[in-house]
Amino acid sequence: VSARPTRDRLRSEELALLRLLAGAGADRDPVIFSSRELGEALGVSQQAADRYLMAMAQATYLTRTLGGRKQRLQLTPAGVEVLRREYHGYRRIFEGPGQLRVTGVVTSGLGEGRYYLSQPGYIVQFQERLGYTPFPGTLNVRVAPKELLRIDVVRHWRGTRIDGFQASGRTFGGATCYAARLNGRSSQLIRPDRTHYQDVVEFIAPESLREALGLRDEDPVTMELMES
Amino acid sequence: VSARPTRDRLRSEELALLRLLAGAGADRDPVIFSSRELGEALGVSQQAADRYLMAMAQATYLTRTLGGRKQRLQLTPAGVEVLRREYHGYRRIFEGPGQLRVTGVVTSGLGEGRYYLSQPGYIVQFQERLGYTPFPGTLNVRVAPKELLRIDVVRHWRGTRIDGFQASGRTFGGATCYAARLNGRSSQLIRPDRTHYQDVVEFIAPESLREALGLRDEDPVTMELMES
DNA sequence: ATTACTAATCATCGAGTAG
DNA sequence: TCTACTCGATGATTAGTAA
Numbered sequence: 001v002s003a004r005p006t007r008d009r010l011r012s013e014e015l016a017l018l019r020l021l022a023g024a025g026a027d028r029d030p031v032i033f034s035s036r037e038l039g040e041a042l043g044v045s046q047q048a049a050d051r052y053l054m055a056m057a058q059a060t061y062l063t064r065t066l067g068g069r070k071q072r073l074q075l076t077p078a079g080v081e082v083l084r085r086e087y088h089g090y091r092r093i094f095e096g097p098g099q100l101r102v103t104g105v106v107t108s109g110l111g112e113g114r115y116y117l118s119q120p121g122y123i124v125q126f127q128e129r130l131g132y133t134p135f136p137g138t139l140n141v142r143v144a145p146k147e148l149l150r151i152d153v154v155r156h157w158r159g160t161r162i163d164g165f166q167a168s169g170r171t172f173g174g175a176t177c178y179a180a181r182l183n184g185r186s187s188q189l190i191r192p193d194r195t196h197y198q199d200v201v202e203f204i205a206p207e208s209l210r211e212a213l214g215l216r217d218e219d220p221v222t223m224e225l226m227e228s
Numbered sequence: 229v230s231a232r233p234t235r236d237r238l239r240s241e242e243l244a245l246l247r248l249l250a251g252a253g254a255d256r257d258p259v260i261f262s263s264r265e266l267g268e269a270l271g272v273s274q275q276a277a278d279r280y281l282m283a284m285a286q287a288t289y290l291t292r293t294l295g296g297r298k299q300r301l302q303l304t305p306a307g308v309e310v311l312r313r314e315y316h317g318y319r320r321i322f323e324g325p326g327q328l329r330v331t332g333v334v335t336s337g338l339g340e341g342r343y344y345l346s347q348p349g350y351i352v353q354f355q356e357r358l359g360y361t362p363f364p365g366t367l368n369v370r371v372a373p374k375e376l377l378r379i380d381v382v383r384h385w386r387g388t389r390i391d392g393f394q395a396s397g398r399t400f401g402g403a404t405c406y407a408a409r410l411n412g413r414s415s416q417l418i419r420p421d422r423t424h425y426q427d428v429v430e431f432i433a434p435e436s437l438r439e440a441l442g443l444r445d446e447d448p449v450t451m452e453l454m455e456s
Numbered sequence: 457a458t459t460a461c462t463a464a465t466c467a468t469c470g471a472g473t474a475g
Numbered sequence: 476t477c478t479a480c481t482c483g484a485t486g487a488t489t490a491g492t493a494a
Binding site: 239272273274275276279 | 487488489490
Binding site: 262263264274275278279281282294295296297298299 | 457458459460461
């Protein structure tokens with residue numbers, strides 16, 4: 001008779017609450033509601049609505065500012081993320097897997113890609129999960145901030161997971177790979193869990209993309225990303 | 229101590245079940261799962277997954293065919309509808325209100341639009357909720373079956389409701405209106421709850437659209453539909 | 457192997473109400 | 476008015492197990 005783990009899935013009423021708030025604009029600016037109003041909109045009692053609010057605030061999905069009357073409510077980025085994840089779950093069903101075409105320019109990295117891609121701990125995973133051993137070096141592409149936001153949706157795609165590990169007395173972080181075409185050439189976009197760059201995305205392939213595509217720094221490239 | 233009304237909102241686990249099945253293709257073809265597999269995927273026990281299946285089958289959201297091992301599961305149109313409604317709820321948040329541009333050709337109706345639009349029971353509602361009294365006659369537009377499917381998404385939009393009523397010893401059905409532009413001219417697409425046509429959509433406006441736009445039968449028109 | 461019933465336990469609800 | 480607590484009733488869950 002051990003304790004059950006805490007729920008990882010939100011209850012439908014809690015999700016409905018976040019959706020209601022987002023629909024009222026709480027994903028951008030604070031909105032004003034009382035727990036009674038919310039309960040009425042959700043078809044539950046004031047007490048239940050209040051419990052949902054407390055739970056969602058506890059989970060840091062929203063922030064509350066209690067006033068004498070009603071309260072200011074605003075979704076946190078984590079709260080918006082929850083909704084966006086739900087959205088993409090449904091989107092996949094009705095719109096099919098996502099696709100994305102983004103442009104950027106080739107740039108030079110710090111050369112550390114070569115070091116990481118040479119680690120046996122990574123190589124065995126690449127071989128097993130991608131079916132090839134990457135050329136030891138990433139092609140780095142710098143993208144405009146606006147395009148970076150578009151690329152960010154791959155966070156919700158299911159990619160190929162590369163797990164972190166320990167070796168040589170240090171920790172190597174995990175990453176996720178997404179199928180891609182770089183100027184038409186098959187490759188993978190690789191996103192480290194703890195990224196080093198702000199506006200740069202990295203690509204790997206069996207061969208040197210820079211050589212195979214004849215690319216130099218500042219050359220424009222077209223990236224096509226495909227879900228699953 | 230009265231009985232609580234039965235839930236109108238699906239529990240998140242039940243929704244997750246429908247989503248899981250749809251993701252596996254059960255919205256098109258039957259899929260094979262055991263209640264144990266589903267329970268594992270949902271993070272609940274076999275017994276709970278089984279109860280969800282029973283509840284969803286009871287609600288006619290899916291059909292089950294029990295075999296000696298596992299079971300064939302397929303979502304019904306009603307089940308797919310549930311998911312699509314959820315999808316549009318989220319879509320509105322992240323993508324904004326929907327828009328749609330469809331083409332079709334002008335056609336002649338049975339002339340019954342004139343009769344219906346002359347009923348005072350409708351007119352008072354049009355005046356109050358649309359802000360005008362429609363010209364007594366609908367413009368009928370025939371659309372290709374494929375386009376009809378695209379138009380069907382307005383089912384999930386929130387339009388302006390026109391309620392049914394009783395008068396002169398008979399029943400007049402309800403309808404929903406959606407903001408539209410017909411060849412650029414402001415109008416409303418009106419969808420009767422019980423439609424008489426298969427491939428025809430009807431438009432109303434303060435004036436005669438046919439005259440104002442100089443349209444004859446078989447003339448092509450462009451319809452722009454806008455959500456809320 | 458399945459599905460699905462029963463019983464015991466846990467979670468959640470709304471009513472009442474304090475602050 | 477609000478938020479949010481306690482509490483008894485009701486729902487929902489899992490373990491055990493029948494078929």
